[in-house]
Amino acid sequence: MSSKTLDTIKQVAIVGGVHGNEFSGIYLIKRYQAQPDLMTRASFNTETVWANPEAHYANKRYLHSDLNRQFKSLDLADMTLANYEQSRAKVLNAQLGPKGNARTDLVIDLHNTTSNMGACLILTQAGEFYNKMAAYVKMQMPEAIISRDEDHIAAQDHALMCTLGRYGVLVEVGPQSQSVLRQDILDLMHQMTQHILDFVQLYNTNTLPKLPKKTEAYRYLHSIKLPMNEQGERLGMVHKNIQDNDYQPINPSDPLFTLFDGTVLYYEGETTVYPTFINEAAYYDNNLAMSLNEKVIITLADD
Structure with missing residues (x-):
């Protein structure tokens, strides 16, 4: 077991539909809303968020600009950035953040890709919490891909929605065509999300199993x-x-x-x-x- 955890995750948000035509995340949070026991763990509270419903109703990735590129701290503070997605980013920042002093400890952002990437856990920052999560998810789900993306960039300079939280990760699963559902892809997204929630519970309660010292990953x-x-x-x-x-x-x-x-x-x-x-x-x-x-x-x- 790990040594005592000083950090505690109290509030988790699972976000779907940042991109309106990526259906798996939207339908997974609908499932969790209908079956809340699937996202419930004893040591923290979990909420679901549908990030961009208007784009989904229009069956588009976004209406005016990519929502997942609107979350740099400077952009969130710029009131002249006021198209639909830019305004929606500020609403989400108020709901989950504010960025840099967030009420949400961990944001799990669910995405599909048309590329044949399997189930990918994308880390947006460096640090012990992320490293242990990567090791745990890879141990439980050997087929998972771990991406460190651009984890050298300071959170305030990241444009991604998941950086609203004190911690933030993306679950990126494919291949899935835009505006469709695939059971195998939805199952993979659910499986990885469950492993992340299980990890947080074990992390909070200092009951993590012995984790591998080295985990293979990729950096952009x-x-x-x-x-x-x-x-x-x-x-x-x-x-x-x-x-x-x-x-x-x-x-x-x-x-x-x-x-x-x-x-x-x-x-x-x-x-x-x-x-x-x-x-x-x-x-x-x-x-x-x-x-x-x-x-x-x-x-x-x-x-």
Whole structure:
């Protein structure tokens, strides 16, 4: 068992529907509202939040701007940012935050991706709590992917909704097409969310099992765009060897894109990278092809 926990998680929020056409999170919180015992643990209170209902009713990712990019502290304080999602971000900040002094100890933000990423736990910050959560979830769910994303960025500079809480994580599950439901994906989202809730209960009560000292994870490096001409027109697509192979290594000189004339473009980097959000439908408006990551190891300190 772990040494005594000085930190205590008292208030947890499970958030679905930040993006209106990502259905799993919306229907999972509906299930939890109907069956509250599924989200109830003895040592903390759990609430559910439907973040962007108007976008869902419109069957769109968002109405005016991506809600999950509106939560930098400076933007939350800027009253001139007042379109629907910018205003909705300020409402959520009042409800769950305020950011930097939040009443919510942990925000669990539920998302779908059209990419073949499986069940991913995305950590937005570094620290012992996150490291132990990653180790626990990976131990309970070996197929889970752990992403450290941009955990080196200060919380106030993060634009993601889950950074409203004192702690915040994303559960990102795919592949799932926009505006549909898939039982296997919804099951994975539920499974990972349950492991997170179980972890918090064990963390609060100092009853965590012995956790692995090292947990494999990935950290975001940068994103790359589809091949385009000077007019911004697409010239090609993700190479078939890359498609659906999220988190599989791309080595220097591996095929990366196929142009419409049949020409193959190769990865010109000097180190092996690991792609995520490959051909994510939501990112086509920016012509993003994929995100590239490095493999890292999360190491737990000795208790």
